[in-house]
Amino acid sequence: MTRSTKILSILTVIVLVVAIGALSILLAQSPPPTPTPVVTPVVIPPTLSPTPTPTPPPASPTPAPAEPAPDLPPGLSLAGPFVAGYSVNREAINVYRFGVGEVLVYVLGGIHGNEPRGAELATAFLKQLSAATLSAKVKEHASFILIPRYNPDGLRAHTRVNAHGIDLNRNFRTRDFNPAAARDRHYGGTQAESEPETRAFLALVRKYKPALIYTIHQPMNLINYDGRGETIAADMRHINHLAVKANIGYATPGSLGTYFGAEREVPVITLELPPLNTPNWNRIIDLNVRAIAYSVRQFFARLFPTAPAGAH
Numbered sequence: 001m002t003r004s005t006k007i008l009s010i011l012t013v014i015v016l017v018v019a020i021g022a023l024s025i026l027l028a029q030s031p032p033p034t035p036t037p038v039v040t041p042v043v044i045p046p047t048l049s050p051t052p053t054p055t056p057p058p059a060s061p062t063p064a065p066a067e068p069a070p071d072l073p074p075g076l077s078l079a080g081p082f083v084a085g086y087s088v089n090r091e092a093i094n095v096y097r098f099g100v101g102e103v104l105v106y107v108l109g110g111i112h113g114n115e116p117r118g119a120e121l122a123t124a125f126l127k128q129l130s131a132a133t134l135s136a137k138v139k140e141h142a143s144f145i146l147i148p149r150y151n152p153d154g155l156r157a158h159t160r161v162n163a164h165g166i167d168l169n170r171n172f173r174t175r176d177f178n179p180a181a182a183r184d185r186h187y188g189g190t191q192a193e194s195e196p197e198t199r200a201f202l203a204l205v206r207k208y209k210p211a212l213i214y215t216i217h218q219p220m221n222l223i224n225y226d227g228r229g230e231t232i233a234a235d236m237r238h239i240n241h242l243a244v245k246a247n248i249g250y251a252t253p254g255s256l257g258t259y260f261g262a263e264r265e266v267p268v269i270t271l272e273l274p275p276l277n278t279p280n281w282n283r284i285i286d287l288n289v290r291a292i293a294y295s296v297r298q299f300f301a302r303l304f305p306t307a308p309a310g311a312h
């Protein structure tokens with residue numbers, strides 16, 4: 001190795017050492033690998049955000065005019081719900097219609113809010129109508145008008161009365177309506193038809209005149225009737241074996257039964273189901289749905305008697 005070559009080698013080594021040193025310094029100074037960014041969770045609002053409860057309007061001292069009755073189109077299948085009107089707390093009072101006939105059968109549940117099985121039975125009746133094998137006469141002539149929750153505020157609050165503290169089954173303009181009645185849980189108000197629920201129902205009834213009304217209550221476990229309802233009640237007893245009573249045992253001024261049954265010749269059946277703590281409700285509901293259906297069938301058989309064979 002010549003001297004010049006030796007120097008060149010040394011220089012090369014020096015350059016290499018310096019280069020490696022510089023590189024290591026550079027590497028040491030390079031920023032650490034960027035960590036995977038943490039994904040900030042995006043809060044997605046629920047699709048069905050609860051609708052804010054509308055503020056009920058202030059109670060007006062004078063009764064508001066009657067709600068206009070809804071138009072209920074005829075149809076063999078169930079139609080509705082339609083809104084007959086609104087409760088004191090502005091909850092809709094829903095109406096359903098089933099059938100094409102001209103003779104209207106009403107089924108009402110929950111006029112007393114602490115009798116929820118009546119609302120349940122009316123709903124069960126509504127559901128089973130579509131599947132029911134109805135007689136030819138019922139199919140041809142009947143329409144069912146159903147109001148499962150007549151007193152929505154009472155049902156929500158588990159009170160007999162509506163949100164004004166009025167018994168809606170004492171608020172009708174009957175001859176015996178008593179504005180001076182004791183202010184207990186049967187109080188019907190200082191004037192008849194003061195309540196929006198009553199006025200909504202009467203607007204509906206003026207437009208669609210009932211031929212027969214079933215109203216479902218608790219807890220007396222009997223069948224009560226007003227007007228010409230005795231035969232219908234007896235037909236129901238044939239299925240549910242409950243006692244039939246023309247008189248419930250105490251005066252009911254301003255009641256729906258007195259208004260329609262005793263004073264307007266529309267038979268009214270007040271079906272009293274047993275108390276809430278009765279076991280086996282599904283069976284009771286089913287039995288009483290069948291009792292109503294059977295008595296409706298018999299009612300239409302009497303209303304449209306089949307002409308005897310050979311008659312002209």
Ligand SMILES: [Zn+2]
Nearest residue numbers: 112115217218
């Ligand atoms: Zn009742």
